[in-house]
Amino acid sequence: MLHSSYIEISKSALQNNIHFIKGIIGPNVQLSSVIKGNAYGHGIEQFAPLAQASGIRHFSVFSADEAERLLQSLPKPTTLMIMGYIGNEALEWAIANDIEFFVFDIDRLEEATKVAKKLGKQAKVHIEVETGMNRTGFESSELPQTINSLINASDYISLQGVCTHFAGAESYQNHERIMAQVASFKQQVQQLKRNSLTPAQLHTACSAAMVAYPETHYDMVRIGIMQYGFWPSPETFRQYISQQEEKIDPLRRIINWKSNVMAIKHVSHGEYIGYGTSFQAPRDMTLAIVPVGYAWGYSRNLSNLGHVLIKGVRANVVGTINMNGMMVDITDIPDVQKHEEVVLLGVQGSESITVASFGELSTQLNYELLTRLPVNIPRLIVD
Structure with missing residues (x-):
């Protein structure tokens, strides 16, 4: 081998993890596979086709460049959703390719409307609302203007979803903050519905929320770390395992x-x-x-x-x-x-x-250690 190291990705371990996650959410909730950060270090080009072959029909990425890599990697058509960065100059490409994307400010909404009108094709957007994470998302005070823009652009904007992100569902110390976010999300969704804006999907839950807050499953969950075989935190794992008769980790590292x-x-x-x-x-x-x-x-x-x-x-x-x-x-x-x-x-x-043992020794998170694995280390698929 030309390279000094290589990474093996286990097909059977991934199938095990997807089966476990689907068992938690049930048949009526869609599983979106989050593959930002080069599929958490596992490699978009290697992981995504494997996930698709294992039954995944929806993928979430952070940015347009990740979406492009994903689009080129998948053998079959699927739903792609950009949760974060997409420059205005990339909107035409995204809309033309039926790629869905988060909208969390008026500028992106207005630009998406212009491009969709130019293409004669609806933009598939997910409105992200601010509920307390204080990162991205429309503030509640911006919602009336957002509603007006959506109504006026109804010929060019398809409201695929309304979403938010929780600020630390992996730790019970954030419980009150999470519950306040849940209440805020429900309130803002109702405000949209009162104005005849009914999204195709509601989605809020990451891996930790999927386990700790079942009421947040809604229509879809966005799962990253758990599909790769890792728990969001030791606390999340303890919460799950305490409710099980068999005290064995059901996840397998891939x-x-x-x-x-x-x-x-x-x-x-x-x-x-x-x-x-x-x-x-x-x-x-x-x-x-x-x-x-x-x-x-x-x-x-x-x-x-x-x-x-x-x-x-x-x-x-x-x-x-x-x-x-x-x-x-x-x-x-x-x-x-x-x-x-x-x-x-x-x-x-x-x-x-384990990655956890690395983290304990180097004060880095599982997420950080995995995503720092260089892209040019070969990734090989094994059973």
Whole structure:
């Protein structure tokens, strides 16, 4: 292989996760697969066709460039929805290709109307309302103007949805804030309906809200992290598992990140390893040099803290992680050879290295660590 590491994406694990999620939401709620951030690091081009083959019929991305990558990757037509950035110059492309998109300010609504009129084709929009996240969304004070604009542009704007996003459904400490958002959302939806604006879909729930607030499922849920096999937070997992007789995690991680031993090095007791003096050999040591460093998404914060799997055994990272490499202690792992498989993330034998363990060591979130995996690491589909 030309590359120094590669990522495996498990088809059976994804099918398991989608089946589990659909079991929670039931047959009458649509599942939108959120694949922003390069499918949370898993690779849009590799993940999306796999998800479509597993029964996904609706995808959500953040930006127009992600939508374009998705459009080029899928073998069959599907529904695409842009939740965030789309420049005015990209609206014509989006509308022409039947791509749905969030509208959260008057400028985008007016521009979409102009472009739709020019094309003689309706723009499929989802009105995002502000309920307390204070990020994007029409303020309640802007709703009357928004309603007037929608009514006046009814020939060119198709109201596909009304939506909002919750500010921290993964933690109970945000419970009151979430409930206030739910109340605000309901109120604003009713205001739209009183003006004869009835959206095709209502949607508010992310992974955490899907589990913690079943009343927020509405017509569709937008699921990111859980389809990849990760819980939004330990608290969300505890909440779910406490209600189950069988205390087993129903999700399966679909990602394995692997490399190999590039070289083997013997170091004498007392010698420093790598840059600086952060690690001094406490004994004669044998090291495996692994050709993955912070340029490849393996955080420098894991220097002297991280670990990998070699021959099914945990091997500690020693010394400072380099741009393109790291050193790991294999002194107590017999018969390690050059080119030996190294698991950076995932399972080998009976051992596993989880993203959560990375997060605990480097103070990064699951989401952050996954999305930092470079796009040019090959992603391979496995059973």
